[in-house]
Amino acid sequence: xxxxxxxxxxxxxxxxxxxxxxxxxxxxxxxxxxxxxxxxxxxxxxxxxxxxxxxxxxxxxxxxxxxxxxxxxxxxxxxxxxxxxxxxxxxxxxxxxxxxxxxxxxxxxxxxxxxxxxxxxxxxxxxxxxxxxxxxxxxxxxxxxxxxxxxxxxxxxxxxxxxxxxxxxxxxxxxxxxxxxxxxxxxxxxxxxxxxxxxxxxxxxxxxxxxxxxxxxxxxxxxxx
Amino acid sequence: xxxxxxxxxxxxxxxxxxxxxxxxxxxxxxxxxxxxxxxxxxxxxxxxxxxxxxxxxxxxxxxxxxxxxxxxxxxxxxxxxxxxxxxxxxxxxxxxxxxxxxxxxxxxxxxxxxxx
Numbered sequence: 558x559x560x561x562x563x564x565x566x567x568x569x570x571x572x573x574x575x576x577x578x579x580x581x582x583x584x585x586x587x588x589x590x591x592x593x594x595x596x597x598x599x600x601x602x603x604x605x606x607x608x609x610x611x612x613x614x615x616x617x618x619x620x621x622x623x624x625x626x627x628x629x630x631x632x633x634x635x636x637x638x639x640x641x642x643x644x645x646x647x648x649x650x651x652x653x654x655x656x657x658x659x660x661x662x663x664x665x666x667x668x669x670x671x672x673x674x675x676x677x678x679x680x681x682x683x684x685x686x687x688x689x690x691x692x693x694x695x696x697x698x699x700x701x702x703x704x705x706x707x708x709x710x711x712x713x714x715x716x717x718x719x720x721x722x723x724x725x726x727x728x729x730x731x732x733x734x735x736x737x738x739x740x741x742x743x744x745x746x747x748x749x750x751x752x753x754x755x756x757x758x759x760x761x762x763x764x765x766x767x768x769x770x771x772x773x774x775x776x777x778x779x780x781x782x
Numbered sequence: 783x784x785x786x787x788x789x790x791x792x793x794x795x796x797x798x799x800x801x802x803x804x805x806x807x808x809x810x811x812x813x814x815x816x817x818x819x820x821x822x823x824x825x826x827x828x829x830x831x832x833x834x835x836x837x838x839x840x841x842x843x844x845x846x847x848x849x850x851x852x853x854x855x856x857x858x859x860x861x862x863x864x865x866x867x868x869x870x871x872x873x874x875x876x877x878x879x880x881x882x883x884x885x886x887x888x889x890x891x892x893x894x895x896x897x898x
Contacts, residue, residue, distance in 0.1 A: 594884075613888045615880045623877045627884055634885075730877050781867050 559638035561589040561658055564628030565610070566621045567645040572600035576647025576759070581609035583651040589641070592631060594624040622734025626727050633723055640722045642715040646759075649714050653754040657716045660750050668721035668747040671707065672714030672754035691768060699736070703743045707751060711735040714754050721747050733774040789828045793821050 563584060570577040577593075584591050591610035595603040597618035606612050613631055615624060625642060632640050639658050643649055649672075657670050695710045713735065717725075724745055729737045742749050797818060804814035827834050827850070834846025843849045 597880075611888075613884050615884050617876075617880055619877045619880050623881070627881045630881070631885060631888065728874060730873065777866065777870065781870055 559662060560636060561639045562632035562637040563589045563591045563641045563643050564625060565593045565643045565645050566596055566624030567593050567602050568596040568618060569598045569600045570602045570645045571605050574646055577645045578605055580647055581606060585609045587651060592628050594628040596624040620730035621732060622727060623730035629722050633719060637719050640717045642713055644713050648756045650755050657714060657752050661716055661718050666748055667750055668718050669742055669749040670716040671749055671751050672712045673709035673751040674756050675708045676751055676753035699739060703740045705739050705743050729774060731774050733771045736775055786828050790825060793825045796821050
């Protein structure tokens with residue numbers, strides 16, 4: 558039985574959406590090690606999460622990318638076999654974790670499994686503006702820059718074999734980490750596969766503004782390199 | 783004339799500061815020398831503005847003042863870029879530090895838990 562660690566970056570989840578406790582309660586019934594990385598929350602996130610999961614705390618807010626890396630480092634140090642990325646906002650379904658790690662357990666050559674909202678079955682409706690104005694161009698841009706043919710861009714639901722997770726060298730602390738991950742999957746020739754997952758939108762997820770900020774972060778990093 | 787005198791006074795103060803910093807090891811020799819060159823150039827322009835005009839003509843630019851502005855803009859953009867790079871590096875180092883502390887704290891918590 559593989560040691561599966563579920564990493565959940567969290568920031569002020571209790572004062573804003575408060576869906577994290579529900580997710581944690583569901584996750585506690587499943588055979589995974591759940592690690593909540595509290596990214597400098599100023600509310601009760603850490604205290605609440607501690608009831609259900611192991612909490613690793615950033616003293617100050619560094620960004621979701623940074624929180625994921627902290628969680629992954631911790632998991633690897635604890636002897637994880639598989640590492641799963643899971644969001645704290647209640648949009649992902651805990652039952653989908655089994656679907657996402659299954660290919661890794663059956664195919665020893667597979668390194669990464671990426672969740673997709675658009676494989677086979679469709680999920681509950683994606684807001685149309687997001688889908689056509691943001692998602693299609695983003696998909697196209699991603700194929701252009703990373704060469705990866707994915708059906709979903711910036712889906713935070715991922716599973717890594719520990720050896721693959723250890724090979725990642727993620728420098729983007731902010732939301733641009735998602736693009737960095739896909740870029741590194743391509744660059745390091747990691748064997749990947751997509752699996753359909755259900756994402757439930759309770760409210761509008763990422764704003765347009767943050768999309769622009771991600772672009773800015775990626776461009777700045779490219780220039781500095 | 784008055785402006786040139788005031789400017790020269792400020793210049794000399796700046797020069798003295800630059801070399802004081804060298805003496806108390808805040809600035810390297812190169813840094814202090816660069817500042818000296820800069821302030822001397824500023825002084826020369828103030829006293830002989832025709833030099834700026836001649837340089838400008840040499841580069842095919844209309845006025846001395848324009849040349850100074852163009853050079854200043856290029857220098858500022860370059861310094862900004864260096865600043866960006868530095869801040870980005872500091873950002874990443876800060877994250878590394880926060881991560882180290884987070885994982886150390888976690889280890890401490892684990893030891894405390896197991897002692898109970």
